[in-house]
Structure formats: structure tokens, C-alpha cells
Amino acid sequence: MTEMENDNVLTSTQIVIDEALRKLGYGDEMVDLLKEPMRMLAVRFPVRMDDGKTRVFIGYRAQHNDAVGPTKGGVRFHPGVNEAEVKALSIWMSLKCGIADLPYGGGKGGVICDPRKMSFRELERVSRGYVRAISQIVGPTKDIPAPDVMTNSQVMAWMMDEYSRIREFDAPGFITGKPLVLGGSHGRESATARGVAIMIDEAMGKLGIPLQGTRVVIQGFGNAGSYLAKFMYDAGAKVIAISDVHGALYNEQGLDIADLMDRRDSFGTVTNLFKSTISNEELLALECDVLVPAAIENQITASNADRIRAKIIVEAANGPTTLEATRIVTDRGILLVPDVLASAGGVIVSYFEWVQNNQGYYWTEEEVDAKLRLMMVRGFENVYEVHRTKKVDMRLAAYMVGVRKLAEAVRLRGWV
Numbered sequence: 001m002t003e004m005e006n007d008n009v010l011t012s013t014q015i016v017i018d019e020a021l022r023k024l025g026y027g028d029e030m031v032d033l034l035k036e037p038m039r040m041l042a043v044r045f046p047v048r049m050d051d052g053k054t055r056v057f058i059g060y061r062a063q064h065n066d067a068v069g070p071t072k073g074g075v076r077f078h079p080g081v082n083e084a085e086v087k088a089l090s091i092w093m094s095l096k097c098g099i100a101d102l103p104y105g106g107g108k109g110g111v112i113c114d115p116r117k118m119s120f121r122e123l124e125r126v127s128r129g130y131v132r133a134i135s136q137i138v139g140p141t142k143d144i145p146a147p148d149v150m151t152n153s154q155v156m157a158w159m160m161d162e163y164s165r166i167r168e169f170d171a172p173g174f175i176t177g178k179p180l181v182l183g184g185s186h187g188r189e190s191a192t193a194r195g196v197a198i199m200i201d202e203a204m205g206k207l208g209i210p211l212q213g214t215r216v217v218i219q220g221f222g223n224a225g226s227y228l229a230k231f232m233y234d235a236g237a238k239v240i241a242i243s244d245v246h247g248a249l250y251n252e253q254g255l256d257i258a259d260l261m262d263r264r265d266s267f268g269t270v271t272n273l274f275k276s277t278i279s280n281e282e283l284l285a286l287e288c289d290v291l292v293p294a295a296i297e298n299q300i301t302a303s304n305a306d307r308i309r310a311k312i313i314v315e316a317a318n319g320p321t322t323l324e325a326t327r328i329v330t331d332r333g334i335l336l337v338p339d340v341l342a343s344a345g346g347v348i349v350s351y352f353e354w355v356q357n358n359q360g361y362y363w364t365e366e367e368v369d370a371k372l373r374l375m376m377v378r379g380f381e382n383v384y385e386v387h388r389t390k391k392v393d394m395r396l397a398a399y400m401v402g403v404r405k406l407a408e409a410v411r412l413r414g415w416v
């Protein structure tokens, strides 16, 4: 990151939202409404820790806009959670829902905490405490949470149970990403990665490169990154490098993904088991066909964008590339599939889970996968078409496609 570069994910999102809305013909009032969430709740809640002491946690829930329908999006447990990040993440959720044409607006939540330093029971109490703190503004027809960084199906199960107790009815549609036995959907756990794999396939198709033998580099080996590595390996691609928060593993002949999946922990950590590692910075600069940032924000910046040696960047993570880096890699002819398109698979299958909960009728994994593919491919085609015909970069094209249904709904409701 250079000194001049903007690493505030909210302000950089606002720059692109502004540009997208103006290109679609909207003026100041629409920009003013959609550049921030319509609602942002900050909460402090006490949790009794295992040592008997009480610790106060800070959490957030942002609801970007509900003109299209209830808001939807994950909950992040991470020490770096902050207000601006949660706001930006909620705007990105609106864009994902718009691109996939889901009947939702965007929402997102977070708690400042580090689950790696908490016991199982402490994690449960934080999950339940957060739901109690935000319970007035969430619900199956208001705002539907889901997993994100360092939250998983067990956390969703506790949250669903807590909400059901508060409301005094069984409410599986309150949250998605639940375990199967509690009304979860087939395919949700690997949905983000499945969607990214479909995007890689589409992007490679545009460049006329076959997937077989393709060299793939993945930053992050958690929910998104590890399943993606598996899908790429199964499809005949060569995953030559993966990483986690501690470092990266690299083998030009291809890594043994099944073995790494077996050995990673529940936080997506595995490289600490190996002696010979490279840094995340070195991983990003490896020569490859496809580079997938699948960890955290602001990884590809003006400081390293010149060193990227991939043909395609597919953003599984939210916000991994800064605006300046987007310009640099686009100018260098690298095809970038932006986060709000590439990582929409998670919320798409979450939508399927919510639909199944609402109708009480459950689909097979094959049905889920087939419907997911249709939506992801349609999203890609729509974004690529705007990129091609309007001669804008893929990120701006995705924002234009993502925000147009929302802006239209706001206008038709007479809000602006």
C-alpha cells in the first residue's frame, strides 16, 4: 500500500457507487441515499468468560437498503472488525444480491473478537450474546445473517437457537449456513468456492484457456480458499500455491490438496505445519494463470499490482484489491472478476436455504448446484457485457449491474 493510497474500504466503495449510479443516470439524491447503509446498529454486550470474569464485546449490524426486500449478509468474528468495514461489506452485499437478482438488499455484521483465543463455550456465549443484542432489527423477513470470516455452521446453529428462544418459535429462516439437520441447505458450506470455480471457468473461457493444467494460486485456506483448491484440483487444474495468515506453501508441480484439507484446522490454518514456506507477498507475485485472493481486504495494492503475474484475478475475498490496484492490473490487461460478482455463490445458496426453510421442502445437492450455476453464469454474462459495451473496468461494470435493480426499486417506491 502506498502512502497516498486509500485503504478505507468504505470510501473506495462510495467512489465506485457514485460513478455507477451516475453512469446509470441517477443524481445526487440517489447517491446520497445509497452511499451509506440506511441503518447501522452498534452494540456492546457482556459475556461471562471461562475464568468467571465478564468481558464486554463490541458488535455491529449494518443494513444497507431494504427497498428490494429484507437485508442479507454474513457475520464476521475478527479482531479487525470496525464500523467502516461493516458498512462497506453491507453495501457489497446489496451489489451481490443485485447481480444475482435475489429479492434482498445487503446487510452485514461483525463482532470485534478473536475466536482463535476463545474456548468452544466462550464462542457460544459470544454468538448468543450478539444475537440478543441485535434481535430487534433482525429476523426472517427483516434481515437474515449468515457465516463469514471465522464464523461457521456451529455459530449459525447457536444464533438460530438463541433467536428462536427470544421469539418463542422455531425460526430456521432467521439465519443461513446452518448445519443440515437444523434446516441448512446442501451445498451452502462450499457454495462460495463453487461460485468462484464457475467464475474461473467463465473467465478462462473468455480468454480461450482450458482449465485442465491451469496453474492456480490461492491466498487463504479457510472456507472459501480450501474448497476452491479442492474444486480446482478435481477439475484438473494445478494448485501451485496456497496460503493462510502465517505464510504460503508453493510447489510448481502442484500441491496435494486432499492432504492439506485433512490437516488444516477449523480456522483455515495449515502452513504452520510445514518448514519450507514463502510469504503471502511472494505468493501474490507468483507466475500463474489464475490468482484468487480468498482471505481479507487490501491485499493487492498499488505497491504490488505491478508484480502480479497472473492472467486472471478472481476475487473470492471481499475487497482484496484497492481501486488504484484495480486500475493498474486492468491497464496491464489482466482480467479481474470482482468480489461482488465472484463471491456471490455464498449468498445465492443462502437464498436457496431461506427459500427451502420458508417452504419446508428441501432440495438435493444436484438441484442446488444446477441453480447456482445458472445464476452465477448469468451474473458473469451481464457484468461482462456492460464491461465490453460501456468500456468500463469489470469492477465498475459489476457495480452498475449490482446497483441498478436497487436504485430502480428505491425510485419506484418513491423514496428518491
Ligand SMILES: NC(=O)C1=CN([C@@H]2O[C@H](COP(=O)(O)OP(=O)(O)OC[C@H]3O[C@@H](n4cnc5c(N)ncnc54)[C@H](O)[C@@H]3O)[C@@H](O)[C@H]2O)C=CC1
Residues within 6 Å of the ligand: 147, 148, 149, 150, 151, 192, 219, 220, 221, 222, 223, 224, 225, 243, 244, 245, 246, 267, 268, 269, 280, 294, 295, 296, 297, 316, 317, 318, 319, 343, 344, 346, 347
Ligand atoms: N464464507 C463465506 O460464505 C464467504 C466468504 N467471503 C469472503 O471470503 C474471504 C474468506 O472468508 P472465509 O474463507 O469464510 O474465512 P475463513 O475465516 O474461513 O478463512 C480465512 C482464511 O484467510 C487466512 N488469512 C487471514 N488473514 C490473512 C492474512 N493477513 N494474509 C493471508 N491469509 C490470511 C486465514 O488464515 C484463513 O486461511 C473473506 O473476505 C470473506 O468475506 C465472501 C463470500 C462468502
Ligand SMILES: O=C(O)CCC(=O)C(=O)O
Residues within 6 Å of the ligand: 072, 073, 074, 075, 096, 144, 145, 146, 147, 148, 176, 177, 318, 343, 344, 346, 347, 348, 350, 351
Ligand atoms: O450467505 C450470505 O447470506 C452472505 C455471505 C456473505 O457474507 C458474503 O457474501 O460476503
